Amino acid sequence: MSRKRLRLYLVLATLVVLGIAATLILRALNEELVFFHSPTAIAADRPDPGTLFRLGGLVETGTVEKQGEQVSFSVTDLSSAVKVTYRGLLPDLFREGQGVIVEGAFDDSGQFVAREVLAKHDETYMPPEVAKALKESGRWKETEGKGTAQPAVTQ
Amino acid sequence: MRRLIFLLPIAIVAVLVALFWIGLDPKRDKSALPSALVGKPAPAVDLAGLSDGAPRLTLAQFKGQLVAINFFASWCLPCRAEHPLLKQITAEFGVPVIGIAWKDKPEDSRAFLAELGDPYVATGTDQNGRTGIDFGITGVPETFLIGADGTVVYRFAGPLSPDGLREQLAPAIAEAKQ
Amino acid sequence: MIPELGHYALVLALVMALAQATLPMVGAARGIRPWMQLAKPAALAQFAFVVFAFLALMLAFASSDFSVAIVTQHSHSEQPLIYKLSGTWGNHEGSLLLWVLILTIFGALVALFGENLPPRLKARTLSIQAMISVGFLLFMLLTSNPFARLNPAPVEGEELNPLLQDPGLAMHPPMLYLGYVGFSIVFSFAVAALIDGKVDAAWARWVRPWCLLSWTTLTGGIVLGSWWAYNELGWGGWWFWDPVENASFMPWLIGTALLHSALVVEKRDALKSWTILLSILTFGFSLLGTFLVRSGIITSVHAFADDPTRGVFILALLAIAIGVPLSLYALRAPVLRGGGLFAPLSREGALVMNNLLLAVMTATVLLGTLYPLLLELTTGRTISVGGPFYMATFGVLALPLLLLMAVGPFMGWKRGDVRGALQRLIAAGICALGAAIVAVWIKSDGPLLAPLGLLVGVWLLVGTLVEFMERIRLFEGNPARIWNRARHSPRAAYGMTLAHLGLAVAVIGMTGAAAWKSENIKVLQPGQALTLQGYEFKLESVQGIRGENYLADQAHFVVSRDGDVISNLYPERRQYLVQPMPTTEAAIRSMPFADLYAVIGEPDGKGGWIVRIYHEPLVAWIWFGALIMVAGGLTSLSDRRYRVGAPVRAGAAQAAKA
Numbered sequence: 001m002s003r004k005r006l007r008l009y010l011v012l013a014t015l016v017v018l019g020i021a022a023t024l025i026l027r028a029l030n031e032e033l034v035f036f037h038s039p040t041a042i043a044a045d046r047p048d049p050g051t052l053f054r055l056g057g058l059v060e061t062g063t064v065e066k067q068g069e070q071v072s073f074s075v076t077d078l079s080s081a082v083k084v085t086y087r088g089l090l091p092d093l094f095r096e097g098q099g100v101i102v103e104g105a106f107d108d109s110g111q112f113v114a115r116e117v118l119a120k121h122d123e124t125y126m127p128p129e130v131a132k133a134l135k136e137s138g139r140w141k142e143t144e145g146k147g148t149a150q151p152a153v154t155q
Numbered sequence: 156m157r158r159l160i161f162l163l164p165i166a167i168v169a170v171l172v173a174l175f176w177i178g179l180d181p182k183r184d185k186s187a188l189p190s191a192l193v194g195k196p197a198p199a200v201d202l203a204g205l206s207d208g209a210p211r212l213t214l215a216q217f218k219g220q221l222v223a224i225n226f227f228a229s230w231c232l233p234c235r236a237e238h239p240l241l242k243q244i245t246a247e248f249g250v251p252v253i254g255i256a257w258k259d260k261p262e263d264s265r266a267f268l269a270e271l272g273d274p275y276v277a278t279g280t281d282q283n284g285r286t287g288i289d290f291g292i293t294g295v296p297e298t299f300l301i302g303a304d305g306t307v308v309y310r311f312a313g314p315l316s317p318d319g320l321r322e323q324l325a326p327a328i329a330e331a332k333q
Numbered sequence: 334m335i336p337e338l339g340h341y342a343l344v345l346a347l348v349m350a351l352a353q354a355t356l357p358m359v360g361a362a363r364g365i366r367p368w369m370q371l372a373k374p375a376a377l378a379q380f381a382f383v384v385f386a387f388l389a390l391m392l393a394f395a396s397s398d399f400s401v402a403i404v405t406q407h408s409h410s411e412q413p414l415i416y417k418l419s420g421t422w423g424n425h426e427g428s429l430l431l432w433v434l435i436l437t438i439f440g441a442l443v444a445l446f447g448e449n450l451p452p453r454l455k456a457r458t459l460s461i462q463a464m465i466s467v468g469f470l471l472f473m474l475l476t477s478n479p480f481a482r483l484n485p486a487p488v489e490g491e492e493l494n495p496l497l498q499d500p501g502l503a504m505h506p507p508m509l510y511l512g513y514v515g516f517s518i519v520f521s522f523a524v525a526a527l528i529d530g531k532v533d534a535a536w537a538r539w540v541r542p543w544c545l546l547s548w549t550t551l552t553g554g555i556v557l558g559s560w561w562a563y564n565e566l567g568w569g570g571w572w573f574w575d576p577v578e579n580a581s582f583m584p585w586l587i588g589t590a591l592l593h594s595a596l597v598v599e600k601r602d603a604l605k606s607w608t609i610l611l612s613i614l615t616f617g618f619s620l621l622g623t624f625l626v627r628s629g630i631i632t633s634v635h636a637f638a639d640d641p642t643r644g645v646f647i648l649a650l651l652a653i654a655i656g657v658p659l660s661l662y663a664l665r666a667p668v669l670r671g672g673g674l675f676a677p678l679s680r681e682g683a684l685v686m687n688n689l690l691l692a693v694m695t696a697t698v699l700l701g702t703l704y705p706l707l708l709e710l711t712t713g714r715t716i717s718v719g720g721p722f723y724m725a726t727f728g729v730l731a732l733p734l735l736l737l738m739a740v741g742p743f744m745g746w747k748r749g750d751v752r753g754a755l756q757r758l759i760a761a762g763i764c765a766l767g768a769a770i771v772a773v774w775i776k777s778d779g780p781l782l783a784p785l786g787l788l789v790g791v792w793l794l795v796g797t798l799v800e801f802m803e804r805i806r807l808f809e810g811n812p813a814r815i816w817n818r819a820r821h822s823p824r825a826a827y828g829m830t831l832a833h834l835g836l837a838v839a840v841i842g843m844t845g846a847a848a849w850k851s852e853n854i855k856v857l858q859p860g861q862a863l864t865l866q867g868y869e870f871k872l873e874s875v876q877g878i879r880g881e882n883y884l885a886d887q888a889h890f891v892v893s894r895d896g897d898v899i900s901n902l903y904p905e906r907r908q909y910l911v912q913p914m915p916t917t918e919a920a921i922r923s924m925p926f927a928d929l930y931a932v933i934g935e936p937d938g939k940g941g942w943i944v945r946i947y948h949e950p951l952v953a954w955i956w957f958g959a960l961i962m963v964a965g966g967l968t969s970l971s972d973r974r975y976r977v978g979a980p981v982r983a984g985a986a987q988a989a990k991a
Contacts, residue, residue, distance in 0.1 A: 036715035
């Protein structure tokens, strides 16, 4: 077994493994990617039934209807809206008027059935530059007895 | 030839670093939500005034001038943070600011303004949040620039910071004034 | 006062780090002994300052000192103490401090226990370790000061994110960082060796315990995170291929490869430049992970900060920390001449295949993680890459690796007997095929990877056991002699057996949980029941309860099967004090062969509640398998041969010190 021979085997093995990996990756990229669309994009060009994709927008106020474990609501980007049905528990951050991303597909009857509902991360965090600016200007005020933040207002 | 193989790792890393450098560009909008409102007429505003006995708030009273709308709430911490900068919009740029309290109890909003000061030329209360939805806000605070003709000129989501004010809102104001 | 001292301590640590980064390195180049020896006290001093700073921060959290900005942002006076303490690292600035702390811990450990190291190697290693410190300390002091103050101080804090108020997540960062950051010392050793121009068996032996320690803790850290997700997120899932999860997985994959290639350097003096490359890349992936999490470049539920200035700093750090060593590598690696030759079909060959597969698997994870970013920057389209992609690429590549893992230990160095190995593994093959057939029979319409996953899992499990039994010749001779053989089998060998066994168990668990999971969702009124897989979940009642810093709706489920009560489950929907979002606490009953999982959602306004239950087979095997892997790592670490360092005769040691 010479060094040259060994190197040859090594290169060969590497190429084979890389080749297999590349094939797998290209196939997966073709089939398994989930594209993101807005409601307006859907209105213009609707994906085929069965094609999984993600839809993002706001939960349109007044459109949330619950029937047992089935829920339906509309996702809007203020230009167009898409009606979504979902069977399951809604995430804790799901709220009318808040951002949401749903993943699912149109079924044969033209209904969008969501498989997953992802609510957008809560907006109430303090960006670091703002905190720093506040600190420097000495403007953070104390409140009397209560916390500086108050619980969400219920309607 | 052998030496070239050893250069491969650093070459790949260089490409990745370049990719990340481009990706860090702050102008890149990572928000997946489109801002479909800019360029369109501002949604109608018809809200009860915040202070007792104050007249209803509408946008019609401001037609013909450049005005800013700031959505805020007493329970919103970043709103506290940006509050001092709101006065600057009027003081430095001459743009009056309308305040809309969003999903907030009026007495809480009033207390908030009493404590921090009232930078607004007029205020309204949007308790059920409907007006906010019409404007497409995803939370508070958000600040909109409405042109003299009533179209939405600019939208600033999130709390204003000195940088944000200087680098984003100010140019938008300047452009709207032309 | 104390926060100020903490801040000052960090500055002092930076000064120490600067000294440690420069003087020993120059000393090693010029042979100035006092400068080389400076590394040890400098490393210990640096550690002392950083520990002080860390404790100062922890004290601020424990005492709810809201004059410190991050305490206000991430703590609340009514939180249980454990979460006040874990809040120290439950934020960007604090976790950075933890990062630096572990960096200095490893530096100090090498300074203390590296008596057998050649002085030049030790000096250079500690210098490079200090250079990393300098980078991160600067980053902290310039952009992310944990001790930033608020004046006047608020009366109350904003509370730690309720999702983080969980025991698993409290321990997850420290463990993860021990692993993640632990590889920094391997990195430093490698760069030092490159500067030295020499890599040999001794180097591999010195590096090995650090590699093992980091790998073991990283395994534990990753699994803790998964376990938390399973318990806390309420979806019955434990891995989501989230960019931040991948960021910790990639160093683990490459770290595993490194562990195995270092073996070849040690035993056969081969694969040197490849091992050095892996040492640099493992920590490189850790840095990449840090960048992805803290720069805001990729949105993820995990992402800490969304601040481009920080991102630029970390990117610069990343570019320098990886770019310089890799350039050095391009220059110096050709100098590292290889050693032993071996047949392709040999233990070395198997280890090379192991490394090849692991490296390509890491590349697919990297590609999947970065592809959305790449696509967005070039075409502007937004896509998401999820489980299906990774299973189709990473999952498929994992199969030959797992198959190989059972064969490798049977192969001899230089030239192995593949035929013989396969003959001994016939039993394993039969079991594996049997398992696969059972899998298809249970659920014939699932994904192909399910029976295949079970096949390789069982193959590896039985194969590893067979190798162990053969090694100690389990069926030969009387029990006393067998016991004697078992006792004298090296601990490192036990480590390997346990680690491979653990992985097999975990793979079986993962396959079962993913492939055979079932769920049911319904609106229930108290008194009604829901069934799944033969189990009946009866909702007895829903009550309001109060916890230390939250209010909750707590449901009471009685779970029974064939009329016998198996378990009482109490899932909750909690509302914490300050943050407006409710969080779910799933109730889980773990059984050896499946988990029962109950979650309660919103009330429907008519007295009913929406409820979701899962039946997930073999989940416990995942945690158990991981535990076995960690035990394997610890067992290997306890092998005296590694702890003592490179065995050197007393006389030679004296000569080396002169």
